[in-house]
Amino acid sequence: MSQGSREYFSDILAAMEKRGEFELVDSLEKALKEGKLEYVVVKGERNTETYTGYQYRRFDISKGTLP
Incomplete structure (x- = not known):
């Protein structure tokens, strides 16, 4: 299963x-149904102890993506 898929x-x-995080799960499911959930991955660039930027990727999980 791929990160970023529904x-x-x-x-x-x-x-x-x-883990018992029922309220948070309910809130996330509600946001998804209402089209208000943004699913992103943000990663720092590999470096040698200095900031060199980041990678940002947004995923569309509004529909299932696996066959």
Whole structure:
């Protein structure tokens, strides 16, 4: 399962429920249904102890993505 897919996000929510994070899961599911959830990954660039920027990637998880 690939990071950024709807299925991956669902797995994250299931893990959160197992930890008892019910209110947060409900809020995230509501935001997704209302089109108000932005799923992004932000990573720092690899470097040698100095800031060299970051990578930003936005995912569209409005629909399932796996066959």
